[in-house]
Amino acid sequence: MSLEALLFIPTAFSKRSRQEVLNQCYVTGIKSLAVISVVAAFTGMILALQTGLELRRFGLQQNIGTAVTVVMLREMGPFMTALIIAASVGSAIAAQVGTMVVSEEVSALEIMSINPVRFIVMPRLFALALMMPLLAVYTNILGILGGAVVGATQLQVSFQAYFDNARLYAENKDLYVGLVKAFVFGVVIATTACHQGFSASEGAVGVGQATRRTVIISFLVILVLGYMLTRVFYR
Amino acid sequence: MKRTRVQQLSVEVVVGFFVMMILLALGTFTIILSQDNLFSTQHNLTVVFDQVTGLIKGDKVYVKGVDVGRVKSLQVQRDGVHALLTMDYPVELREDYRISVVPSSVLGGKFVEIREGSDDRPPLPEGTTVRGQGPADFIAELTEGVKAVRESLEGGGVLGNLEETMANLKELTQRLRDGEGTIGKLLTEDALYTNLLAVSARLEQGQGTLGKLLSPDDTLYQDLSATVAALKETAETVNRGEGTLGKLIKDDGVYKQVDGLMGEIRAAVDDLRETTPVVSFSSIFFGAF
Amino acid sequence: MIRFEKVTKRLGRRNVLDELDMEIRPGETFVICGPSGMGKSVTLKHMVRLLTPDKGRVWVGDACVSEARGRDLEKIRSRFGVLFQGGALLQWLTAGENVALPLREHTQMSDEEIEALVREKLRLVELEDAYDKAPSDLSGGMRKRVALARAIITQPEIILYDEPTSGLDPVTSRTIDTLIDNLRRQLGVTSVVVTHDLHSALAIGSRIAMLHNGKVVEVSAPDEFIKSDNEVVRGFLDAQYITRRGHWEEEPTK
Ligand SMILES: Nc1ncnc2c1ncn2[C@@H]1O[C@H](COP(=O)(O)OP(=O)(O)OP(=O)(O)O)[C@@H](O)[C@H]1O
Ligand SMILES: [Mg+2]
Numbered sequence: 001m002s003l004e005a006l007l008f009i010p011t012a013f014s015k016r017s018r019q020e021v022l023n024q025c026y027v028t029g030i031k032s033l034a035v036i037s038v039v040a041a042f043t044g045m046i047l048a049l050q051t052g053l054e055l056r057r058f059g060l061q062q063n064i065g066t067a068v069t070v071v072m073l074r075e076m077g078p079f080m081t082a083l084i085i086a087a088s089v090g091s092a093i094a095a096q097v098g099t100m101v102v103s104e105e106v107s108a109l110e111i112m113s114i115n116p117v118r119f120i121v122m123p124r125l126f127a128l129a130l131m132m133p134l135l136a137v138y139t140n141i142l143g144i145l146g147g148a149v150v151g152a153t154q155l156q157v158s159f160q161a162y163f164d165n166a167r168l169y170a171e172n173k174d175l176y177v178g179l180v181k182a183f184v185f186g187v188v189i190a191t192t193a194c195h196q197g198f199s200a201s202e203g204a205v206g207v208g209q210a211t212r213r214t215v216i217i218s219f220l221v222i223l224v225l226g227y228m229l230t231r232v233f234y235r
Numbered sequence: 236m237k238r239t240r241v242q243q244l245s246v247e248v249v250v251g252f253f254v255m256m257i258l259l260a261l262g263t264f265t266i267i268l269s270q271d272n273l274f275s276t277q278h279n280l281t282v283v284f285d286q287v288t289g290l291i292k293g294d295k296v297y298v299k300g301v302d303v304g305r306v307k308s309l310q311v312q313r314d315g316v317h318a319l320l321t322m323d324y325p326v327e328l329r330e331d332y333r334i335s336v337v338p339s340s341v342l343g344g345k346f347v348e349i350r351e352g353s354d355d356r357p358p359l360p361e362g363t364t365v366r367g368q369g370p371a372d373f374i375a376e377l378t379e380g381v382k383a384v385r386e387s388l389e390g391g392g393v394l395g396n397l398e399e400t401m402a403n404l405k406e407l408t409q410r411l412r413d414g415e416g417t418i419g420k421l422l423t424e425d426a427l428y429t430n431l432l433a434v435s436a437r438l439e440q441g442q443g444t445l446g447k448l449l450s451p452d453d454t455l456y457q458d459l460s461a462t463v464a465a466l467k468e469t470a471e472t473v474n475r476g477e478g479t480l481g482k483l484i485k486d487d488g489v490y491k492q493v494d495g496l497m498g499e500i501r502a503a504v505d506d507l508r509e510t511t512p513v514v515s516f517s518s519i520f521f522g523a524f
Numbered sequence: 525m526i527r528f529e530k531v532t533k534r535l536g537r538r539n540v541l542d543e544l545d546m547e548i549r550p551g552e553t554f555v556i557c558g559p560s561g562m563g564k565s566v567t568l569k570h571m572v573r574l575l576t577p578d579k580g581r582v583w584v585g586d587a588c589v590s591e592a593r594g595r596d597l598e599k600i601r602s603r604f605g606v607l608f609q610g611g612a613l614l615q616w617l618t619a620g621e622n623v624a625l626p627l628r629e630h631t632q633m634s635d636e637e638i639e640a641l642v643r644e645k646l647r648l649v650e651l652e653d654a655y656d657k658a659p660s661d662l663s664g665g666m667r668k669r670v671a672l673a674r675a676i677i678t679q680p681e682i683i684l685y686d687e688p689t690s691g692l693d694p695v696t697s698r699t700i701d702t703l704i705d706n707l708r709r710q711l712g713v714t715s716v717v718v719t720h721d722l723h724s725a726l727a728i729g730s731r732i733a734m735l736h737n738g739k740v741v742e743v744s745a746p747d748e749f750i751k752s753d754n755e756v757v758r759g760f761l762d763a764q765y766i767t768r769r770g771h772w773e774e775e776p777t778k
Binding site for chain 1: 572598602609612614615629630
Binding site: 019022023025026029030033130134137138140141167168169170171172174175 | 243246247249250253254257258260261264265267268269293295305
């Protein structure tokens, strides 16, 4: 189904689809910013504090710059973003698509010879695949800043030292591998949510189940795929 | 969700703005992380090391204790490791230059230290291969030293010698006291003393070489006696296990302590070794989560 | 026009359709009635291949829908307009956008042309002022009328109505009945109407079929339908106070 949706990606820019694609981008990207901001900042702060306290025992707390940056870029940025998006946007998509199936809206589309995959899946897939990496960048930035604040206030690591240290070991590879992950996670979430939505059985119970399954399956796939991608890029 | 045209327009604007901002941030990020300082001229220097013992890309370069640049790349070739250093500072190497890899802490991490050499020596000719020294491995050295000390103590070295010497000394003093041997008799038997007196009397009269040697006063005897007394005293002290040397010989506690100390040092070194990977950070974080 | 040949469909644990035979003629308004849960909606869905028969065939003209695929199926479906039981409007589009959807997707018309057409159809269902409203802001009956406007906007030759008047007040119900009748008269549209409401069935139907236990137990023109001796039909008629003589004149004044 996702493959079929990919075939329709070129139509994302056609006039009739553009508006829906933009709306989906807005829903996934902009509406999630608030919660992502909080989660991202605190992820960075926790990372800085935990590693900082540990490193301070060796007098190496200035290394939190590297610690937070590398971990945010490689893992936490994409991972946290994916979890939030799966829990909020993914479940919402599953509920919406499930409701559409149950209330015969999908049937109505079929009668009108409107391919439901193009009409429903493609905009969501496109939006998630595009917005996830962008959101991951945003998460990374906030997380790293959060770490810097904790470093400066709790661990006596100045901003200058923090960022110097971060620049020392973090590479572009870390950043872009993280973004590739975020992209993959976006595809995973959209595919899972739409698939579960389309296979929702009759009634509100079916929709609820589709929503629940979406969150669980997305989480598991994100974790496992995250590990495997790490293995592929860093062996 | 119904939207009027105006709302739809604002959706487009917001999404567009967000995408632009993030792409801008991404670009900035990329430039920062690519480690190149775009705003100042860089000076490159290739140094060939026999080995670099864990120097990695991104490590700092110091000149006169000032952080002036980074190790940009490391290439292993037949004649050694070619390290490309980029610096904000143009180094001028003299003939007695010295470039070495220095450990920055016990836990690992290295930097390159450049000493340009003294000004009165001629500058290095253009095109010569710049060679650098590998690092003195701190941990390796420490372990080496500890091992040496340990061997000398354990393997019948210093301690064994000391023990042997003491035994000899003890035996010697014992014999002296028992009146064995010439000096022993000298100390214990009257007859000999009398003989000696007689001899000396004769010597006194004969005024021979020995007589001369033994002046009329009893200085020699006095001296000898005092020496022997002191020796005896020492031997007794040692026997009673008093004093450092005595304790060293009588008490195996010290030996045990030294042995324990060695064990501890070894454990400490092992610990250091084990803690080093902790500096490869990820293990800490995932411990933390 | 539409022909069912021994169509059997098993859903859940029973045969909802059991060797169903039925023929709908071109240009007529064919009414299907029957007790709730007897498979009326299921029958309609077979006509546009939202369900595929386990056995038997469904023909539309000389094309076999139950075996068509790809572009052929699309072609057959494009001849239909369908009003779903619950309306099936897309929730994130406005009423106007919902009605405009088939035109937006399949024609090259300009936005102005589309809007004009949409407003015209909404006026037909007496909902012109709902143009900018979201489906969630409309009542069930209003949604159904918007869905009706969407079903007829492409001017299909066959329109399937699943309970077009249920949940509507009597006055609006009659308006819809009139609309369905007008479409048949003026454009020669073939209609299939599923309804419980025998008053409107008798008013607009060319023929009325009674579905029971997966079979058509009675098909006849309204005049004969009310005189039917079939037990199920009689029970249905009696429940709506319709006697053999005529339905609208003699409603009891209870
Ligand atoms: N997808 C499905 N899966 C399983 N059973 C189904 C499915 N769709 C319908 N059914 C069953 O088929 C039977 C007929 O359903 P249908 O919707 O056609 O009834 P109906 O005649 O339209 O009733 P109503 O007048 O209430 O709309 C019902 O008993 C229903 O439980
Ligand atoms: Mg029904």
